[in-house]
Amino acid sequence: MATPLLSVTDLQVGFATERGLLRAVDGVSFDLAEGQTLGIVGESGSGKSVTAKTLMNLLPSYARVEGSVMFDGRDVRAMAAERERHFWGVEMTMVFQDPMTSLNPVKKVGEQIAESLRVHLKRSRREARDDAGDLLQQVGIPEPKKRLTQYPHELSGGLRQRVVIAMALACSPRLLIADEPTTALDVTVQKHILDLLDELREERGMAMILITHDLGVVKGRADQIMVMYAGRTMEQADTATLFSEMRHPYTEALLETIPRVDMASHSRLVPIPGSPPDAVDLGQGCPFAERCRYCSASCLIDQPSLEQHRQGHACACHAPVGTDAGAAAHAANHETGVTPAGLDMGTFATAVGEKT
Amino acid sequence: MAGSGAIQMRDSDEVVLRVESLVMEFPAGRNQVVHAVSDVSFDVCRGETLGIVGESGCGKSTTARALVQLPRPTSGTVTLDPGADGQVELTGIEGEALRSVRPRVQMIFQDPISSLNPRRRVRDIIGEGLIIWQDQHPDVDVDARVDEVLRAVGLDPVVAASRRPHEFSGGQCQRISIARALAIDPEILICDEPVSALDVSVQAQILNILEEMKERFGLTLVFISHDLSVVRNVSDRVVVMYLGKVCEIGNSDSLFSEPAHPYTRVLLASAPEPSTVVDASEVAIGDEVPSPINPPSGCRFRTRCPRVTELCASAEPVMRKMGPDHFVACHFPGSP
Amino acid sequence: MDTPPQVDPAEQFGVVVARRLGFGFWIAAAWIIIIVTAAALAPWLPIADPNETGVGGRMDGPGWSNWFGTDSNGRDMFARTIWGARVSLIVGFFSVLLGICVGGTLGMIAGYFRGIVDRIISFSVFVLLAYPGLVLALLIVGLAGQTLPIVAMTLGIVAIAPIARLSRATTLAYSEREFVAAARVLGATDRRIMVRELLPNVLIPMGALTLLGMAITIVAEGGLAFLGLSVEEGFSWGKMIVLGSSPRTLREGPWVAMFPIGAMFVTVLALNFAGDRLREYFDVRELGIGAA
Structure with a gap:
């Protein structure tokens, strides 16, 4: 494989707060080839925007950044020190959520x-x-x-x-980063803008990073998808694989929790209990463990590393969905009615009378 | 886009809220007027969830506010229990009379943070309605009721009641808002974009709570959202609005399986994961919604409608029946 | 792409960063507490009678027997500085209190009801603002007499307009918040909404303003003193400065003016600093809650 246009390795971004270090991005790595689209999906606080801003050198000076960012063989972070003016905005550029x-x-x-x-x-x-x-x-x-x-x-x-x-x-950039470019827009306009970005990318052979909180937005548009949660990569795969062989419980939960227009009225949505974790105090273990129905005892103490299940599909989970380990963990939790993190499995069951 | 005509109105004892020819206009300086809501009529039956969907500027939130007379509509009527002995026309009363019926219709808002007073504790926030009406209901135990509704929305009263709003996440704040509305036992709950400010992983919790509360407290819901899939999920009946007018109204299943208005179809085709009942090519023309100060003649959607003809500019379409409970205001309804 | 937005990590992650008032605030607060306590307890403190002449020599320099020296009548400057604080602080506090009670209420009424009420109140405030404060003060004190209540009231009236403006703006901002709409939907009366929902929010910036306002009025009272319009009986720091600033006194005993000037300077500085820190503290807190 040829050298990718953009190669990010073990990116870490932290902010010192009075309560301790806030790990906004923790060990994110990805490669992006020329003309390809990477979708980064995550909620607010997942570190997706901070990742983009790190690439664009837009972080405040007190941010602590580690890891390497190589663009076409050049070290972007070393360039920042040399005050390279004709890089950002020319070769790599960004579109924000709020056009103003x-x-x-x-x-x-x-x-x-x-x-x-x-x-x-x-x-x-x-x-x-x-x-x-x-x-x-x-x-x-x-x-x-x-x-x-x-x-x-x-x-x-x-x-x-x-x-x-x-x-x-x-300036005909080679990489366009679009951070929630359509979140502030109406759906009828949103579609136009996303289609436009896609067309332009194809015409110009430009690479694109599309950041969004909505898996649906990247589904038909990205070549690769990276799902982030609490600053970490949860799952990373090419789009078709991600949707056909989803491995991470968080990805699965996201898909089940979002209503779709083709679902019947009053279909019960499977909620993700709790709220996203405190980025300053993540503790040990998997950041999603508290909200996960596949949680096992090891998830609470041992942070799972991002492992390739097969070529081009990586997932950070001890008990991935669709594997024996996952099935076993789910069965065990179902048996006891409560996960090792103390989550009542009943939360996921049907509590509301289904009408359909 | 229509509005003219009231064929969609139902004649049933079960109707608890009827909105007729609602008009909301705001002055915009230089003798201009914003036509935020123009001649909108719909009704809601007991125990039903009515979804109102549309994009920004369609007047859905203005309509929601008009239901609780904040502010009072320019013209038109909003009636509680129409036809019954205790019929109350909210648009016809004011002052103390209006205040005394307010507890019957409660509202939750879009911004979970802005809707809670940052200086008050959760117990006071939720108990506020009970305390206001304590003279009328002296036997109500405020603290017990606050605990009850807090538990109902999934918060622990021991932990939550003595805290202030900033100690909670967005989703939890929205639960507190729901608890506040429920504490005084309303009949109708108006939800104005209750999940659009929340993280996606939290939305479903709130939608499920609303469904649960609806069952438990026997509520009738009016649910406003820009998100078709959310509206589809919670509603029995749906109103689609565009630029201050009703485009289409009908039973949720019928409306989503056989969308008749071109705008409804455009919305369905533009969703991130488009509906399969419409063709991907059915999209709106251009990005610009016309100004509500000077809306287009005839059908208001005509400037962006893929099916526009000359007729659409000259005549405003009248509501027509498409099915047993499915009405549309378009000259050329149905699939193209 | 000229101005990329800055990331506020705390805001982005919804982390409520613990805010602190800082060391400087506590020093300022300590000074304010010391000076207020000393002024309040002046009659019982083991200090000389401020009006007794011949406590020391005439124009004695600062020393062990008279810490701040004595003036041309041999009165103890230390005792006088503490007693002078009484008048200055009373004038400062009560004038601001009056300004807040009247101006704050008017501002809230204008901001909450809007419409014609707002137009009338806002217009009156503009008129009051357009009228030079000092001339107004001269007029009132000149006509009504130079007693302590009159001086305090005069400065309070001058303070009404700016306070009303702040109160109106704050009320307007909070009236837009959805919790006010929620209260109306619950059936709360206008009065209840103003007292229960708006007042606690409007009081916060007002509280900070009290300190800043006191600083301003203490200086303003000094200004009146220079025009000979300070209190007739007793004395304030301003009046002491005036008494100590004749060319001869300045030459022979600069401490006579310097100590009240110093006391006023440090107090005003402390009030400003503490007020500003408080305002910042509560503003940031407001942001942390997530102003829309």
Whole structure:
């Protein structure tokens, strides 16, 4: 296999707080090849956004970062020290959840796009303006000439996000990181934006990291998926494998807990009991153990490491779903009615009268 | 998109809440008016869950607030127990009279943190309604009732009651909000996007609690959400709204298996995991929802509708019947 | 991509970071407590009578017998500084109290009811703000007399407008919160909502403002003293400074002005610092709860 475009190895990000070290990202590794899409799925606090911001060198200076990030054979973290200006925004760029974080509210849209073209690509004023119009056209903005002279607040949320994407694409990046790019948008617009990102990625052979809390968003779009929880990678696989041979109880729980439009009314959702753990005080063992129905005694004391079950499918669990160990752990918990973490197995059973 | 017509209204003794020709307008400066909700009519039967779904700006939350007269609608009526002897028209009363019927309709809000007073303890927050009405019900044991509802929503009164909201997670705060609403034993519970601010792993807990509470306390629910799959999961009957108007209303199964309005179909096709009953090509045109200050003539969805014709601009579609309990406001309903 | 957002780790992870007031706050608080206690207990403290002349020599420098020296009448400056604190602090405290009671209430009423009530109150506040505070104070004290209650009330009236503005803004912000809507849905009366739901939230910034406001009024009272409009009977730090700042006194006994100046300076500094820390402490706390 050729050298991947982006290679992240054992990334650790911590923040010192008064209560102790907050491990935002703990041992994340992945490779991303040119033209591929990696989906990072996790809830708030899972470390998915911090991972992206580490790649983009956007963390505050007090963050403690360890591990290596190689982009096309270059060490990105060493570059940060040299104040490499023409890397971020040119070769690697990012689209945020809220388009207004990337847009200057008092500058016209056209000026903002032209500015990055002039700074990074040394275009003349005139060229930059023409190119800006072309870019808006490419991201599917109707009447691009008119939009160039408008201010961000005059645009709808969907159009703003398109402008941000146009800005991100201005310098033809090789990697685009999209952090919840559609969470703030309506579903009808969300689909348009995700489709647009997909098209542009294909056209330009760009690699993409798509960060989301919704497994459904990455299902049809990512080549690989990484599921994160409490700063750690829980499961990592190519998309088809992940959905057909899901191994981690957290991934399974996420899928079962989210309602889908094709489910009958009043179908009972299997809840994930409890709440996500405190990132400062994770203790030993698996961070999901407290909420897991496959929990065994060893899960509470021994943190499972991320192991490859087979080529391209890794999972950090002592008793993975679909294995003998998993079945045994589940049966044992079912028997006693309570998991070793003290969770009542009845929580998962049908407590509400099903109507269908 | 319609609104005109009230054919969807049911004539049943079981109707506990009837909303007729609800209009909500807000001044927007320079003599302009925001048409947030325009001529919306629906009813809710006892023990039913009515889901209201739509995207931002469709007027669903404004409608929810209008049900509890916050603020009072510009025109239209909201009636409790219509046709019964004790019929109360909320839009026709004010002051003390309105205040005294308030406990019958309670509400939970989207933001679990903003809906709890940060300076008060959980016991006081939940007991507030009981204390307000203690003069009328002097034999109610406030502390016992607070403990009871706390336990009902899955919180331990010993641990939770003396704490303040910031010591709880978002999901727990939402449980506290539910407990507060339930403490005074309402008939109708209006849930305005109750799970959209929560982590995905916690959503199901809250949805399940709402279902449980509905059974246990004999509630009628009005459930507002932008998320079709959530609405599908909890509702018996669904109202689809767009730009202040009702597009489609009907029994949940019928509406989701045979969506008739192009907008409903667009919503189903745009979901992260699209429904199989619609074609993937059925998407909205463009990203821009027209301004509610100057909504399109005729059908309000026509500017983004994949099936638009000239008729749609000139005539506003009237509600028509698609099935036993399935109504749509479109000139060209059904699958394309 | 000019301004990437900064990550606040604590916020992102929902970790409620323990907040501290800090060492400086406690030093400031200790000073305030010392000065308030000394002022309150002045009649019982083993110090000289501040009005007794000839306790020491005339214009004695600071020393063992008179720690802060004596003034031109031979009065003990240490005792006078403590007694001067009484007037300064009483004026500071009661004027702010008046400002908060009147201004705070008006602001809450305006912020909660809005509409025409808000417009009337806000307009009055603007008028009051537009009128120079010092001129207003001159007018009232000049007309009503230079007694302690009048001076305190005057400065309190000047404080009403800014306090009303803060109270209105805070009330407006909290009125938008859903817990206020929830209370109305429960059937709470307007009065109950204002007292139970809004007041505890509005009081927090007000509390911090009390300290900042006291600092301002103590200085303002000093300003009045320079115009000869401080209290006629008794004396405040401001009046002491005025008495000590004739060219001759400054030349022969600079300590006569320096000690009240120093006391006022340190007290005002401490009040400002403590008030600011308190405000920050509660603001951050508010963020931790997750302001929308």
